[in-house]
Amino acid sequence: MRKSQKDKSILLWLISFAKPFKIWILLAFFAMLIVASFELLIPINIKQVIDNIVESKSSLNSIKNHSYYVLFLIIGVFIFSSIFSYILNITGQKIMRNIRDSVFDHVLLLPQNFFDKQSVGRITTRVTNDVNALNEFYTNVLVQFLKDILVIFGIVYVMFNYNSSLTFLMIFITISIICFAFLYRKRLRRVYTKLRLTIAKLNSFINESIRGINLLKIYNKSDQNFTRFEKLSNENFAANMEQMYTFAIFRPFIEFMSVFSTAAIIWYGGREIISGNLSVGELLAILFFLRMIFRPILDLADKYNILQSALAASENLYEIVQVNREEYGEKIFPSDFKSIKFKNVWFSYKDDNWVLKDFNLEIKKGDSVLLLGSTGSGKTTIINLLLGFYQPQKGEILIDDIPLKNYNFFSIRKNFSVIMQDTPLFNIVLDDENINSISSVKSVGEKQVSNVKRILEKPFHVIILDEATSNLDLDLEKDIKDYLENIKSKTSILIAHRLNLIRDEDKILILHNGRLIETGKHIDLISLDKEYSKIFKFNEEFFQSKL
Ligand SMILES: Nc1ncnc2c1ncn2[C@@H]1O[C@H](COP(=O)(O)OP(=O)(O)O)[C@@H](O)[C@H]1O
Ligand SMILES: [Mg+2]
Known part of the structure; x- marks a missing residue:
C-alpha cells in the first residue's frame, strides 16, 4: 500500500470509531466555537470601555454595563470550556475503550503464527499504551488545536481593523517564534525518543532480573547484574537530564520573547497612538491578544509530540487490525466421526x-x-x-x-x-x-x-x-x-x-x-x-x- 493511501485508510479507521459519537463531538465543537468567540470578544469589549473613557463619551452606567458584559463573557468562557472538555474527555475515553476492545478482540482470533512473530510485550504495548496515546490526541490536541487556530485567525482579523502595521509586526514576531519552536521540536523529539528507549530498557531489565532472581542467586550473578543495571539507570538519568536542559531553555526563551514583544508593541503602538493611527483601547486589546497567541505557541511543541506519537500509535494498531483472522469453515465436528x-x-x-x-x-x-x-x-x-x-x-x-x-x-x-x-x-x-x-x-x-x-x-x-x-x-x-x-x-x-x-x-x-x-x-x-x-x-x- 502506498504511504498516503495507507494514511488515508488509517484515518478512516480512526474516524469510524468517532462516528457513534458524532452528536457529542458536534456539541463539543459548538461549545468550542462559543469559547473561541467569547475569548475574542473580551479584549474587544475592554477596548470599547477604555476608548469611551479616553474620549469622555461614556457615562458611569455604560461603564457598568460593559463591565457586566465582560464578566458575562468570562463566565461564559468558563462554563463552555468546562462543557467542551467534559464532553471531549468522556467521548475520548469511550472511543478509546471501543478501540481497545476491538483491537484485543481481533488479537484473540489471530492465527498462531502472528504470535510467533510478535513478542507478548509488544502486543501488550499496542493494546494499552498506543491506545492511550490516541486518547491524548483526541482530547488534548485535536479540538484544542482547532480552537487555537480559530482564535489566532480571529485575532489577526480584528487587529487588521485596528492597525495593519502593528499586525504585521506581531505576525513577524509570532512567525519567528514558531520557527524557533519547530527547530526545537526536532531536538525535543530526539530527546523524547531517547528517554522512552532508556525507560523501556530499564523496565525489561528489571522485569527479567526479578523473574530470574533465583537463577541470579544460584549463579551468584547479583553483583554483575547490578553493575549492568547501574549502567542502564545512568543512561536513563542522562536522558532525563537532557530533557530537562532542553526544556530549561525552551520555556524561558518563550517567556522572554513574550515580554520582549510586549515591549516592542508598546513602543511601536505608543508611536502609532501619538500619530493618531491607533487608540489607547486598541493598544490594550492588542496586548491582550498577544498573551492569547503566546499560550498556544508555547504548547505547540508538546502538541506536535502528541500528534507524532498518536500517528505512530494508530499505525501500529492499524497494522494489527489488518492482519487476517484465522480462516475456517462452517462444518461442525461430527461427534460420531470415523x-x-x-x-x-x-x-x-x-x-x-x-x-x-x-x-x-x-x-x-x-x-x-x-x-x-x-x-x-x-x-x-x-x-x-x-x-x-x-x-x-x-x-x-x-x-x-x-x-x-x-x-x-x-x-x-x-x-x-x-x-x-x-x-x-x-x-x-x-x-x-x-x-x-x-x-x-x-x-x-x-x-x-x-x-x-x-x-x-x-x-x-x-x-x-x-x-x-x-x-x-x-x-x-x-x-x-x-x-x-x-x-x-x-x-x-x-x-x-x-x-x-x-x-x-x-x-x-x-x-x-x-x-x-x-x-x-x-x-x-x-x-x-x-x-x-x-x-x-x-x-x-x-x-x-x-x-
Ligand atoms: N512456533 C514455532 N516457530 C518456529 N519453529 C518452531 C515452532 N514450534 C516448534 N518449532 C520447531 O519445530 C520443530 C518441532 O517442534 P515440536 O513439534 O515442538 O517438537 P516436539 O514436540 O516433538 O518436541 C523443532 O525444531 C522446533 O524448534
Ligand atoms: Mg512437544
Whole structure:
C-alpha cells in the first residue's frame, strides 16, 4: 500500500470509531466555537470601555454595563470550556475503550503464527499504551488545536481593523517564534525518543532480573547484574537530564520573547497612538491578544509530540487490525466421526525448514495412539496442525475425508480435550473459581494436576495429552492411567517420552525427522526389534537402575 493511501485508510479507521459519537463531538465543537468567540470578544469589549473613557463619551452606567458584559463573557468562557472538555474527555475515553476492545478482540482470533512473530510485550504495548496515546490526541490536541487556530485567525482579523502595521509586526514576531519552536521540536523529539528507549530498557531489565532472581542467586550473578543495571539507570538519568536542559531553555526563551514583544508593541503602538493611527483601547486589546497567541505557541511543541506519537500509535494498531483472522469453515465436528487422516502433509514454521515431511497418519474413532519421538521431532507440531493453529503447506488433514479447513475450528477445539506440556495455569482468564487464590503459589506439578482435572471435566470426543504427565509423580500418573482406562472407548492421542502410560492395545507411532518410521502394537514392535524396542529397553534399564 502506498504511504498516503495507507494514511488515508488509517484515518478512516480512526474516524469510524468517532462516528457513534458524532452528536457529542458536534456539541463539543459548538461549545468550542462559543469559547473561541467569547475569548475574542473580551479584549474587544475592554477596548470599547477604555476608548469611551479616553474620549469622555461614556457615562458611569455604560461603564457598568460593559463591565457586566465582560464578566458575562468570562463566565461564559468558563462554563463552555468546562462543557467542551467534559464532553471531549468522556467521548475520548469511550472511543478509546471501543478501540481497545476491538483491537484485543481481533488479537484473540489471530492465527498462531502472528504470535510467533510478535513478542507478548509488544502486543501488550499496542493494546494499552498506543491506545492511550490516541486518547491524548483526541482530547488534548485535536479540538484544542482547532480552537487555537480559530482564535489566532480571529485575532489577526480584528487587529487588521485596528492597525495593519502593528499586525504585521506581531505576525513577524509570532512567525519567528514558531520557527524557533519547530527547530526545537526536532531536538525535543530526539530527546523524547531517547528517554522512552532508556525507560523501556530499564523496565525489561528489571522485569527479567526479578523473574530470574533465583537463577541470579544460584549463579551468584547479583553483583554483575547490578553493575549492568547501574549502567542502564545512568543512561536513563542522562536522558532525563537532557530533557530537562532542553526544556530549561525552551520555556524561558518563550517567556522572554513574550515580554520582549510586549515591549516592542508598546513602543511601536505608543508611536502609532501619538500619530493618531491607533487608540489607547486598541493598544490594550492588542496586548491582550498577544498573551492569547503566546499560550498556544508555547504548547505547540508538546502538541506536535502528541500528534507524532498518536500517528505512530494508530499505525501500529492499524497494522494489527489488518492482519487476517484465522480462516475456517462452517462444518461442525461430527461427534460420531470415523477417522482423522494426515495425508502427505508437509509443514514448516519458517521457510523450508520442514518439520513434517510427507507425513501420513490415520486415527480411527476409538483408537488409542501413542506418539513417541525425540525432542524436536515434531510431535507437538502434529497437534498444532490438528487443532488448526497452523496450516500445512502441502498435503491435507481430513476428518471423515473432508478437509480440516472446512470445519469450524471452535467446534473442533470444543470436542478435543487437550493438555499440552506447557499449559499454564490461567489464574484469572480461564475460571472464576481460582480468582480468590491468585496469590497462592503452585508448583508446576500442582498446576498440571489442576489443569488435567479441569480439562478432563469437560465433555469431549478426542483427548490429547502432550507430555502432560512429565511433572507428575508416579501416583498421579497412575491416576491418569486409570482415568484413561475408564474412557477407553474415546479416541486418545498420547505423547510421552516415558513409557509409563503404555497399554497393550495402544497403537504406537515412532516419529523421526518429520516422518513416521514405525507403527504398530507393543508386541509387534518389540518383535520387529528396531527403534521402538530400543526405546523400550532403554526405558526399562533406566527405571530399573533407579529402583
Ligand atoms: N512456533 C514455532 N516457530 C518456529 N519453529 C518452531 C515452532 N514450534 C516448534 N518449532 C520447531 O519445530 C520443530 C518441532 O517442534 P515440536 O513439534 O515442538 O517438537 P516436539 O514436540 O516433538 O518436541 C523443532 O525444531 C522446533 O524448534
Ligand atoms: Mg512437544
